[in-house]
Amino acid sequence: MLKIAKLTDYGTLVMTTLARAPSSVLNAQELAARSHVAAPTVAKLLKLLVKGGLVESTRGAHGGYRLARSADEITVAEVVSALEGPIAITACALHGGGCTIEGSCTSRSNWRLIDDAVRQALSAVTLAEMAAPQAAPVARIKPAVSLRSMSQAAD
Amino acid sequence: MLKIAKLTDYGTLVMTTLARAPSSVLNAQELAARSHVAAPTVAKLLKLLVKGGLVESTRGAHGGYRLARSADEITVAEVVSALEGPIAITACALHGGGCTIEGSCTSRSNWRLIDDAVRQALSAVTLAEMAAPQAAPVARIKPAVSLRSMSQAAD
DNA sequence: GGATACCGGACCGGAATGGTGCGGATTATA
DNA sequence: TATAATCCGCACCATTCCGGTCCGGTATCC
Numbered sequence: 001m002l003k004i005a006k007l008t009d010y011g012t013l014v015m016t017t018l019a020r021a022p023s024s025v026l027n028a029q030e031l032a033a034r035s036h037v038a039a040p041t042v043a044k045l046l047k048l049l050v051k052g053g054l055v056e057s058t059r060g061a062h063g064g065y066r067l068a069r070s071a072d073e074i075t076v077a078e079v080v081s082a083l084e085g086p087i088a089i090t091a092c093a094l095h096g097g098g099c100t101i102e103g104s105c106t107s108r109s110n111w112r113l114i115d116d117a118v119r120q121a122l123s124a125v126t127l128a129e130m131a132a133p134q135a136a137p138v139a140r141i142k143p144a145v146s147l148r149s150m151s152q153a154a155d
Numbered sequence: 156m157l158k159i160a161k162l163t164d165y166g167t168l169v170m171t172t173l174a175r176a177p178s179s180v181l182n183a184q185e186l187a188a189r190s191h192v193a194a195p196t197v198a199k200l201l202k203l204l205v206k207g208g209l210v211e212s213t214r215g216a217h218g219g220y221r222l223a224r225s226a227d228e229i230t231v232a233e234v235v236s237a238l239e240g241p242i243a244i245t246a247c248a249l250h251g252g253g254c255t256i257e258g259s260c261t262s263r264s265n266w267r268l269i270d271d272a273v274r275q276a277l278s279a280v281t282l283a284e285m286a287a288p289q290a291a292p293v294a295r296i297k298p299a300v301s302l303r304s305m306s307q308a309a310d
Numbered sequence: 311g312g313a314t315a316c317c318g319g320a321c322c323g324g325a326a327t328g329g330t331g332c333g334g335a336t337t338a339t340a
Numbered sequence: 341t342a343t344a345a346t347c348c349g350c351a352c353c354a355t356t357c358c359g360g361t362c363c364g365g366t367a368t369c370c
Contacts, residue, residue, distance in 0.1 A: 002159055002235060002242050002273070007328070009245055012266075028347065040330055047348070060337025061345040076269060080157060087157050090164055110285050111167075114231065114276055118157070121272035130265050162359070180348020182315065195361055202317070216314040 008083045010037045011045045012130060015079055018055065019131040020070035025064035045083070052082025072133060077122035087122065089115045163238045167194045170234055173210065174286040176227035181220035194199060199239070207237025226286060231297045232277035242277065244270045 017035040018026065028046055032039040046065055049055040055069045067074065082089055088110045172179065172190040183201055187194035203218055204210040211223045213272055222229065245266045 002157070002239060002244065004157055005242050006326070029346090034164050038329080041328080043347085044329080050348090056349060058337085059335080059347050061343095062338060063336085063346050065347090084157060089157065110280060110287075114280055117276035117279070118273050121269055121276060124272070125265060125269055132265075160358070184315090193360075196359075198316085199360080205317090212316060213368085214314095214316045214366075218315050218367085220316090245349060 002089075004080060005084055007041070007045065008080055010035075010041060011049065011058060011074065011083045012079055013037055014042055014045050015049070015067075015127055016072070016131040017065050018065065019074075019127045022067070022071065024067050025058055025062075027064040030077075031065065047085050049079075054082050057072070067127075071128040072126055074127040075123045076125045076127070076130065080122055081125070087115070087119050089118055098140070136155060157244075159235060160190070160191040160239055162196070162200065163235055165190075165196060166204065166238045167231065167234055167282075168192055169197055169200050170209070170222075170229070170282055172218065173222050174229075174282045177222070179224070180213055180217075180221050186216070186220065203238050204234075207233070209237055210232060222282075226283040227281055228280040230238040230278045231280045231285065232274060232284070235277055242270070242274050244273060 013035045014037060015029055017031055026034070028043045029039055031037075031046070032042040035042065037045075039082070046055060050057050050065070054074055055065050055070055057063065057065050077087065169186055169192060172186055184194055184196045186192075186201070187197040190197065192200075201212070201285045205212050205220070209223055209229055210220050212218065212220050232242065269277070296308060
């Protein structure tokens with residue numbers, strides 16, 4: 001179904017929760033309460049997010065987490081990347097090796113284009129926008145493609 | 156990693172193979188040989204593709220498969236949908252129920268937008284284009300979004 | 311009627327995912 | 341300094357999903 005992992009979904013929830021308390025330091029438990037995600041899961045998520053450089057942590061008593069950057073500067077693509085690794089629709093979009101049919105694979109470069117389009121779609125939305133009540137106007141993300149009109153070569 | 160299933164990847168391979176022989180009827184074995192995908196897997200894929208209405212089958216001796224429509228009229232999105240079900244990035248984008256945090260979930264509608272953008276990206280590429288040697292110019296898929304520039308409401 | 315080839319299931323092993331727990335390190339507070 | 345709070349890193353388990361295989365049945369051509 002081309003869907004992101006459930007954890008990633010939760011991750012954005014936690015991130016938006018964080019985004020709504022810009023100057024506060026919230027601990028994992030508090031975050032869990034506000035985001036309605038199970039506490040252990042939140043803890044796990046936070047670790048990944050810290051490792052990804054999206055969240056900063058303060059250790060010790062009264063420690064907690066806060067966004068590493070302004071919610072305006074963090075895109076959904078970054079969150080997804082931090083939690084699921086590099087965004088790549090096809091398996092061999094990255095490593096290039098291991099494909100037994102590499103030679104006969106003329107579609108690869110075209111997949112790369114699609115891949116790119118998806119990445120752009122995710123990069124287009126910031127945390128601040130996700131955190132917004134939902135005022136996002138429908139026209140926000142562009143149709144993305146007309147492309148058919150500019151086809152040419154093989155026909 | 157937001158990646159499509161490997162089967163789907165193979166599926167597009169098979170479809171492009173089919174696209175290169177517009178007026179022929181190829182059986183599963185022949186398709187496997189040309190696409191370099193394991194025969195049983197090809198058979199399985201074909202079943203899904205037939206069910207999805209993308210491929211037509213002819214039974215009996217000298218039977219086989221051919222595209223239900225012109226390669227120009229079949230998009231990658233259709234292939235993905237046929238093999239993986241409706242395209243939905245988030246789990247609850249479809250059923251809407253089962254989410255325990257539905258009430259506090261302000262991000263849902265925004266996810267829908269991203270979802271839509273992805274779908275459009277996949278709809279933008281046809282089988283014919285995937286089958287093409289790879290002449291696809293890089294500009295084929297539009298940047299998809301500038302969106303930031305057209306935001307207005309909350310800012 | 312026999313051979314070819316699709317059709318629709320069931321089936322199984324392996325991998326990945328979601329979720330949990332524990333010992334350790336770090337810092338604030340008393 | 342001692343204690344409590346909190347993050348950190350890892351290992352672990354159960355479940356689900358995915359990729360792949362097989363078989364009996366049916367339709368069509370020779």
